[in-house]
Amino acid sequence: MQETELRLVEGVDYRTGSPVAVEIEDGRIRDIRNIKRSDDLPWLAPGFVDLQVNGFAGIDLNALPLSAEALFSLTRMLWAEGVTAYLPTVITNSDEAIEEALRVIAAAIREEPLLERIIPGIHLEGPFISPEDGPRGAHDPAYVKPPDWTLFQRWQNAAAGRIRLVTLSPEWPDAIDFIEKCVRTGVRVAIGHTAAGTEQIAAAVRAGASLSTHLGNGAHAMLPRHPNYIWDQLAEDQLLATMIGDGFHLPDSVLKVFLAMKKEKAMLVSDVVSLGGGEPGEYETHIGGKVVLTPEGKLHLKEQPQLLAGSVQTLRQSVSYLIRKQLCKLPQAWDMASVRPAAYLGLPALRGLAAGAPADLAVFKQTAGEIRIFRTIKRGCVLHETG
Numbered sequence: 001m002q003e004t005e006l007r008l009v010e011g012v013d014y015r016t017g018s019p020v021a022v023e024i025e026d027g028r029i030r031d032i033r034n035i036k037r038s039d040d041l042p043w044l045a046p047g048f049v050d051l052q053v054n055g056f057a058g059i060d061l062n063a064l065p066l067s068a069e070a071l072f073s074l075t076r077m078l079w080a081e082g083v084t085a086y087l088p089t090v091i092t093n094s095d096e097a098i099e100e101a102l103r104v105i106a107a108a109i110r111e112e113p114l115l116e117r118i119i120p121g122i123h124l125e126g127p128f129i130s131p132e133d134g135p136r137g138a139h140d141p142a143y144v145k146p147p148d149w150t151l152f153q154r155w156q157n158a159a160a161g162r163i164r165l166v167t168l169s170p171e172w173p174d175a176i177d178f179i180e181k182c183v184r185t186g187v188r189v190a191i192g193h194t195a196a197g198t199e200q201i202a203a204a205v206r207a208g209a210s211l212s213t214h215l216g217n218g219a220h221a222m223l224p225r226h227p228n229y230i231w232d233q234l235a236e237d238q239l240l241a242t243m244i245g246d247g248f249h250l251p252d253s254v255l256k257v258f259l260a261m262k263k264e265k266a267m268l269v270s271d272v273v274s275l276g277g278g279e280p281g282e283y284e285t286h287i288g289g290k291v292v293l294t295p296e297g298k299l300h301l302k303e304q305p306q307l308l309a310g311s312v313q314t315l316r317q318s319v320s321y322l323i324r325k326q327l328c329k330l331p332q333a334w335d336m337a338s339v340r341p342a343a344y345l346g347l348p349a350l351r352g353l354a355a356g357a358p359a360d361l362a363v364f365k366q367t368a369g370e371i372r373i374f375r376t377i378k379r380g381c382v383l384h385e386t387g
């Protein structure tokens, strides 16, 4: 990363389509003014904010031992994808393994100020999820358990207080009390990998649950037509929702309905795993054993091809997908992957391309239905640049 701060970035505003010059001072956008149109101007937008990153480019955040160097190289690879903030995601595992992963991530952040700026917190997905096949997804059934506040506090200590989001299922009897305690201590709670009933979901929302994690995935292959936990979460106005927009996790018709229903509350997550950015083939992973990555970019369990094992697409690719399929336009798709998740976490980046917002920017072009990142900028400094 270049430590010198840029003073000026020019590009086409992703929201208005107008050519603008963004003036930067002390890591913030000082002013934005219109400039004359020229043909070779790239596009300009706030950097991506990813609430769910399990790994990338061969690095698995849930495979121990994990090192600070691994976290840093993963972060670096994400810069090339336009990501300026993300939540490393620690999933269902043994108590000790979860604790160690959290400890390593927290220690790495403490030692590297740059990581601290990129990683505003940690997402704990599991182990307090549904034990049922289907909702449990590819999480290891041996370690799924009911919410346990004492255990969570131990983990939060190991994480130096950095667990910012917990995904759980409110089907456990103690879930409501647990959610209230999380919310009281500033931890956001998402419903996910759940088989909860209508009243359990409503109670979770009353207790402060504020998000559905990858809505429509981590679910039974067959569900009662209604009621069911997808309708219940979809209809719940208090719940924002993340969805995996890679073209494999949700059919276009479902994405379309979710987008129409959730509107400004719809967000994208990558849910990307270590095989993201990798070659097609068969792989052995700690999550669910053998997996297959198809040439089309679908990742599934080898023995049960109907079960997906995470995504290999980044937010850049999901945004490209939504636009290509005309599920939404550029500004909406981009906001779903940047300012909305930033707002959900309470980050200053929620203001996007506006005076006073942090100069966290992605400079990109759109060619053949694909967004290509040229520059990623954090607080005015260049994190990544492609020739």
Ligand SMILES: [Zn+2]
Pocket (backbone or CB within 6 Å): 125, 137, 193, 214, 218
């Ligand atoms: Zn999941």
